[in-house]
Amino acid sequence: MAEYEIRALSAEDRRRVRAILTERWTSPRIVNHGRIYRADELPGFVAVQHGEIWGLLTYAIEAGQCEVVSLDSLAEGQGIGMALLAAVEEPARAAGCRRVWLITTNDNLHALGFYQRRGLVLVEVRRGALDVSRKLKPSIPLVGMNGIPLRDEIELEKTL
C-alpha cells in the first residue's frame, strides 16, 4: 500500500472524479435510498500514485451520520479500498458522527464480503428498492454484477 497516497479530494480532482464516476456508475449522479447525490460535488478521498487517481471514495455527513456514497478501486486487491474506507472515519469522528454507513446492492457479493470483513454489519435489506432508483436514474441496469438481477439495497454500518 506504500505506493498509493491517500488524500482528501481537491478541486483540481473534480474533472477526473466525474469521469471515473461516469465510467463506473454511468453518471456522477448516484442514487441511494431514493435520493440522488451529485457524488462529484461531495467531499471525498482519493488514492493517488504518480499523479494518477486509482481509488475514489465520496461521502456525505448529515445528522450525525457519515454515509459513504461511492467507493471505487481502479486497482483491486492492493489495499486501496481498505485504506479509503479507513480514511473516512477521521472526518466522521471529527464531525461527531455515531456511525459510518453505506448502501450496496444484492448483486454485489464481493462488496458484501469486503465490507463485513472490514467490520461493517448488515442493518437492513430494502427489497425492490432499485425500482425506485431506476425511476430517478433509468441507466441503472436490470442485471448487475455476477449475472444477478439488480433489485435490492442492503444497508451496512460501522458504529464509531
Ligand SMILES: CC(C)(COP(=O)(O)OP(=O)(O)OC[C@H]1O[C@@H](n2cnc3c(N)ncnc32)[C@H](O)[C@@H]1OP(=O)(O)O)[C@@H](O)C(=O)NCCC(=O)NCCS
Ligand atoms: C469493493 C472494492 C471497493 C474493494 O476495493 P479494493 O481496492 O479491491 O480493496 P482492497 O484491495 O483494500 O481489499 C480487497 C481484498 O484484497 C485484500 N488485499 C489488500 N491488500 C492486499 C495485498 N497487498 N495483497 C493481497 N491482498 C490484499 C484485502 O484483504 C481484501 O480481501 P477481502 O475482501 O477478502 O477481505 C472494489 O472491489 C470495487 O471498486 N468494486 C467495484 C465497485 C463497488 O462495488 N463499490 C462498492 C459499492 S457499495
